[in-house]
Amino acid sequence: MNALLRDANPPLTRSVEDYLKVIYHLSNQGGFAATSDIAAMLDVAPPSVSGMVKRLSETGLIEHVPYRGVQLTAQGRRAALRMIRRHRILELYLTQHLGYDWGGVHAEAEQLEHAVSDELVERMASALGHPLYDPHGDPIPTAAGEIEEAELVSLADAPVGLKLELRQVGTQDSARLHYLAGQGLTPGVLLTVSERQPFNGPTTVALVPSGDPRVVGRELAQLLWCREVPVDGYGAAAR
Amino acid sequence: MNALLRDANPPLTRSVEDYLKVIYHLSNQGGFAATSDIAAMLDVAPPSVSGMVKRLSETGLIEHVPYRGVQLTAQGRRAALRMIRRHRILELYLTQHLGYDWGGVHAEAEQLEHAVSDELVERMASALGHPLYDPHGDPIPTAAGEIEEAELVSLADAPVGLKLELRQVGTQDSARLHYLAGQGLTPGVLLTVSERQPFNGPTTVALVPSGDPRVVGRELAQLLWCREVPVDGYGAAAR
DNA sequence: TAAGATGATTAGGCTATACTAATTCGATAA
DNA sequence: TTATCGAATTAGTATAGCCTAATCATCTTA
Ligand SMILES: [Mn+2]
Ligand SMILES: [Mn+2]
Ligand SMILES: [Mn+2]
Ligand SMILES: [Mn+2]
Numbered sequence: 110m111n112a113l114l115r116d117a118n119p120p121l122t123r124s125v126e127d128y129l130k131v132i133y134h135l136s137n138q139g140g141f142a143a144t145s146d147i148a149a150m151l152d153v154a155p156p157s158v159s160g161m162v163k164r165l166s167e168t169g170l171i172e173h174v175p176y177r178g179v180q181l182t183a184q185g186r187r188a189a190l191r192m193i194r195r196h197r198i199l200e201l202y203l204t205q206h207l208g209y210d211w212g213g214v215h216a217e218a219e220q221l222e223h224a225v226s227d228e229l230v231e232r233m234a235s236a237l238g239h240p241l242y243d244p245h246g247d248p249i250p251t252a253a254g255e256i257e258e259a260e261l262v263s264l265a266d267a268p269v270g271l272k273l274e275l276r277q278v279g280t281q282d283s284a285r286l287h288y289l290a291g292q293g294l295t296p297g298v299l300l301t302v303s304e305r306q307p308f309n310g311p312t313t314v315a316l317v318p319s320g321d322p323r324v325v326g327r328e329l330a331q332l333l334w335c336r337e338v339p340v341d342g343y344g345a346a347a348r
Numbered sequence: 349m350n351a352l353l354r355d356a357n358p359p360l361t362r363s364v365e366d367y368l369k370v371i372y373h374l375s376n377q378g379g380f381a382a383t384s385d386i387a388a389m390l391d392v393a394p395p396s397v398s399g400m401v402k403r404l405s406e407t408g409l410i411e412h413v414p415y416r417g418v419q420l421t422a423q424g425r426r427a428a429l430r431m432i433r434r435h436r437i438l439e440l441y442l443t444q445h446l447g448y449d450w451g452g453v454h455a456e457a458e459q460l461e462h463a464v465s466d467e468l469v470e471r472m473a474s475a476l477g478h479p480l481y482d483p484h485g486d487p488i489p490t491a492a493g494e495i496e497e498a499e500l501v502s503l504a505d506a507p508v509g510l511k512l513e514l515r516q517v518g519t520q521d522s523a524r525l526h527y528l529a530g531q532g533l534t535p536g537v538l539l540t541v542s543e544r545q546p547f548n549g550p551t552t553v554a555l556v557p558s559g560d561p562r563v564v565g566r567e568l569a570q571l572l573w574c575r576e577v578p579v580d581g582y583g584a585a586a587r
Numbered sequence: 588t589a590a591g592a593t594g595a596t597t598a599g600g601c602t603a604t605a606c607t608a609a610t611t612c613g614a615t616a617a
Numbered sequence: 618t619t620a621t622c623g624a625a626t627t628a629g630t631a632t633a634g635c636c637t638a639a640t641c642a643t644c645t646t647a
Binding site: 203206207208209216217220221223224225226228229232233236 | 442445446447448455456459460462463464465467468471472475
Binding site: 154156157161164176 | 641
């Protein structure tokens with residue numbers, strides 16, 4: 110078959126969709142996604158990434174600077190955000206309508222995101238009342254491809270004394286998620302930073318309004334992304 | 349990599365899963381599924397089927413008699429029924445919980461059946477109350493791999509005068525399904541055969557209890573599979 | 588500034604799945 | 618009983634993904 114006659118815009122394969130998502134996450138802060146980081150996140154060998162990168166840049170989904178890394182083009186970014194929308198709507202639907210807990214949804218959504226039709230995604234979004242956040246607090250991109258960019262501080266960096274709303278939990282690891290849920294540390298919770306031990310020590314917080322203390326080690330604290338709340342306090346209701 | 353060290357039981361690919369399903373449907377009545385019929389149903393070229401048939405028989409999923417066709421082994425049959433269970437539960441879930449109509453579910457389920465986990469399938473089955481039939485009236489295999497074998501007559505062959513319950517609609521074509529639904533011809537409906545024109549002519553039925561007449565051409569009548577109902581009449585309630 | 592170390596790429600191969608063109612088998616019909 | 622025809626198979630090729638081993642580029646450090 111003549112290459113010129115081949116479909117100019119074939120649908121993306123599931124591999125390509127996953128590559129675009131991880132490139133989005135790795136280059137989100139404006140930088141380049143490195144080959145080895147992409148390889149690690151997708152659990153493939155670095156040469157596999159080099160090969161895929163060649164194809165993706167030929168099709169105009171990414172920009173490749175050899176030995177530096179890659180970034181998404183506008184087209185690639187649109188495709189990535191479409192996948193992220195699907196993934197997060199699926200996660201929320203599975204928790205809200207099918208009894209999944211937030212530690213178990215990720216793996217299921219990782220598969221389903223490639224199989225659902227646009228129609229099904231939008232039907233689930235409707236059934237959920239067009240939600241803005243997934244079960245982990247991550248913002249759901251709109252169908253038009255816009256995504257909320259919140260300025261959040263990690264609990265590991267938040268100064269003592271601050272009152273915070275926990276907004277996002279930055280892991281998909283189900284053991285960590287289950288532990289955090291057991292501690293009552295889920296998106297939407299209010300807390301104040303009561304102290305922090307030196308030398309990368311744990312952070313102690315007090316839940317609001319109960320006042321219950323929680324001691325959070327640095328590894329987990331780095332995963333807890335928070336929004337500062339005015340101390341007089343109706344920030345959560347205003348969200 | 350040494351072939352002997354490769355995974356002895358790799359998960360089935362989506363292609364393999366679809367081949368097994370169509371072989372099941374084509375060889376259901378005990379016969380052999382022909383290469384060209386498999387090719388037509390999967391919309392691939394016959395040599396592609398020959399190649400796949402070789403691999404599937406090497407892995408013990410089918411039995412191949414060259415130039416005759418193929419049949420499923422016990423293992424292949426189990427795999428096929430597992431896919432059919434997934435497909436039918438998905439179809440029913442999409443219609444019952446997400447507002448799909450019965451003409452639109454098939455294509456969606458055809459993709460999702462390969463992506464859902466066993467856990468998700470069983471959660472959907474629970475949410476549906478462990479249903480026995482899909483939206484088209486087809487029986488849903490159990491998780492253990494058993495399937496109801498009903499003796500049904502096609503409306504095209506049913507003798508005049510008989511009282512019938514419409515049980516299954518044997519097509520996935522959405523135009524035909526929409527038309528039939530518009531005529532009130534959906535699984536569970538009761539009807540009596542009032543007359544049939546000769547020379548492959550249409551069959552006229554009366555809906556029960558309304559008595560409304562419906563004239564059904566031979567092509568559609570052949571798709572309507574019915575169960576005979578005792579004339580005194582509580583068959584439907586006993587189902 | 589030259590050597591390592593580290594990370595990226597190229598070279599070469601493998602499997603799954605499809606295709607077209609050529610060939611072969613088997614059933615039917617002269 | 619053989620010629621023929623349609624179905625099935627084989628031969629050969631392509632693409633998407635992945636791999637390991639070898640090479641190459643860039644950054645760091647002595
Ligand atoms: Mn995925
Ligand atoms: Mn999430
Ligand atoms: Mn179906
Ligand atoms: Mn399918």
